[in-house]
Structures are given as C-alpha cells and as structure tokens.
C-alpha cells in the first residue's frame with residue numbers, strides 16, 4: 001500500500017513529467033491555503049507551476065463598509081453574535097474587540113443557533129447575528145433565520161454580508177493582471193454548490209477548474225488534473241473530491257439558502273463591487289434584516305497604510321511581497337485581515353514559514 005508521503009512524491013513526479021508550461025493556479029479556499037503552506041506543497045512542484053491564494057478567506061474579503069456598520073451596531077448596544085475570527089478584524093472605527101473594550105457585548109458562537117438562545121435570554125437587548133461567509137456557512141444562517149421567524153423573536157436580526165464564490169472567480173479570470181491559468185476550486189463550498197457551478201466559468205473564460213479535497217494527496221491530485229487540462233488544451237471541471245462533492249451540490253442546503261436570501265451585488269475587499277456576488281435577506285425575512293433595524297452613519301473610508309491584502313486576495317502579490325510581513329505585521333499584532341483570520345493567506349505563510 002502506498003503511504004501519503006509516497007503518493008505525494010508520485011504525484012509531484014507525474015506533474016513534473018507532464019512538462020507543463022509556466023502556469024499559475026489559484027486556490028480560492030482558506031483551508032486549501034493553509035494545507036498548501038502547512039505541507040509545503042508549493043516546494044514539491046516544478047518551478048513553472050505556481051500556486052497563489054485568492055479570495056478564499058471570508059473574513060479577509062469582508063469590506064470595510066461592512067466592518068464599519070457592524071462596529072456601529074455594536075456601539076449602539078446590540079449584542080453581536082459571531083464566529084471568532086470576526087472579532088479582531090479592524091474596520092475604519094476599529095474592531096469588535098475594540099468596541100468590546102469600551103463596553104459593547106460581543107458573543108463568540110460555535111453554532112449560529114446559539115444566537116437564538118442569546119436573544120431569548122436577553123429579551124431587553126437586540127441580538128445581531130453576523131452573516132459572514134461563503135456558501136459553506138450560509139445554509140446554517142438561513143436555517144437560524146427560519147427558526148427565529150418561527151419563534152417570532154422580535155429582538156433578533158442578521159447582518160448579512162454573505163458572498164458567492166463563482167462570480168468573484170469570474171472577475172479574476174477576466175483580469176489579465178491576475179494571470180490565472182487554472183483554479184483549484186474550494187472543497188467545502190463545492191459540497192454545497194456542486195461541480196456544475198463552475199461550468200459557466202470554463203465556458204466563458206476557458207479556465208481549467210478542479211475541485212480538491214484537503215489532504216496533501218487530494219490537493220496534488222487536483223493540481224495534476226489542472227496540469228493535464230492545461231497541457232492538453234482541454235479545459236473542463238474535474239471533480240477530484242467526488243467523495244464529498246456531487247455535480248448538483250447539496251439540494252437541501254441550496255433550498256435553505258434560496259428560502260432566506262436572494263442574489264445581490266457585493267463589495268469585496270481588494271476586488272470592489274461585483275454584480276450578483278453576494279446575498280441579501282429575502283423579502284419574507286425583511287423583518288430580520290439588521291441593516292434596516294439600526295440607524296447607521298455612512299461608512300468611514302480608511303485605507304490600511306502599506307497593507308497589500310487587496311493585492312494578495314487577487315493573486316497579484318504574495319504575502320512575502322508585503323514589507324510589513326513578519327515585521328510590523330504578525331498574527332500577534334496584525335495589520336490587515338489576511339494576517340488576522342485563521343484562514344488568511346498571510347497568517348498561513350507566517351505560521352508555516354513557507355515561501356509561495
């Protein structure tokens with residue numbers, strides 16, 4: 001039986017033997033970014049095959065406008081219910097951690113459903129659940145909203161900043177400055193949206209796609225599939241994670257999303273406004289929309305001096321291109337979101353000390 005290390009070596013050899021031309025493969029998943037850094041997979045590949053991170057970290061791509069609104073809501077006395085990574089990311093008025101230091105209440109959740117218990121046990125307070133993330137986390141937020149409506153919770157709402165991955169991939173595929181030759185498609189997101197979701201991307205841009213799992217062998221299998229697509233000149237969607245991803249995705253999760261949300265334009269950090277790349281709360285749940293429940297001032301504008309996160313998220317720079325990387329910007333003292341979030345590519349490269 002071939003062990004994982006031997007299989008990785010076999011795949012690396014097969015990739016080299018395929019003699020690919022210079023090519024850049026972008027992964028669009030924070031978990032892939034961490035696995036690539038952790039196992040040093042870039043170093044196993046021939047020099048002409050370059051792996052770059054894209055906008056695969058949901059916290060990292062959250063726009064300053066949303067961070068600003070969330071901090072304003074916290075400062076107005078609402079209890080913010082969120083996953084942990086959002087607490088330390090700073091917007092123009094600081095982070096939720098800063099708001100908490102001056103009295104705001106921020107509750108870190110393990111499950112979105114906990115936010116309903118929070119609302120029920122604090123009937124005199126507004127509780128706002130942050131809807132941040134890609135198609136992977138959206139179904140759980142959708143189900144929580146349906147349950148909140150069923151329980152008729154008047155003090156519960158959702159701040160929705162959910163995003164959809166394929167439209168962002170399309171923008172990057174169309175941008176010659178990004179120089180993307182192929183996409184390593186996200187494993188978790190693909191379990192929800194299915195492999196067919198990438199077919200329009202292949203048709204429109206001719207960009208090869210392969211869905212990969214998270215083990216080093218699974219990632220290298222997807223990279224090998226992409227190399228073969230490029231060398232044969234036959235782009236398609238290869239599902240190299242078929243034990244978890246179906247062509248049609250997860251119909252139950254997709255139905256929950258369709259019940260609670262509808263497509264909307266969305267702002268992405270570094271990329272800007274992308275049409276139909278986000279979600280807004282559907283009319284039937286309009287009473288749960290935090291955006292209309294709170295009076296919000298226009299967002300402050302605040303470029304983060306010297307931070308290359310916007311470039312890193314588009315694959316136009318790698319973390320080590322940033323002069324602040326590892327000097328003034330570290331996970332203990334982060335400057336930009338790519339170093340704050342556990343899924344951020346700067347944090348991954350710093351943690352595992354790998355070069356990409």
Ligand code: SF4
Nearest residue numbers: 308309322329336346
């Ligand atoms: S190292 Fe820090 S400052 Fe530089 S791009 Fe990454 S997060 Fe931004």
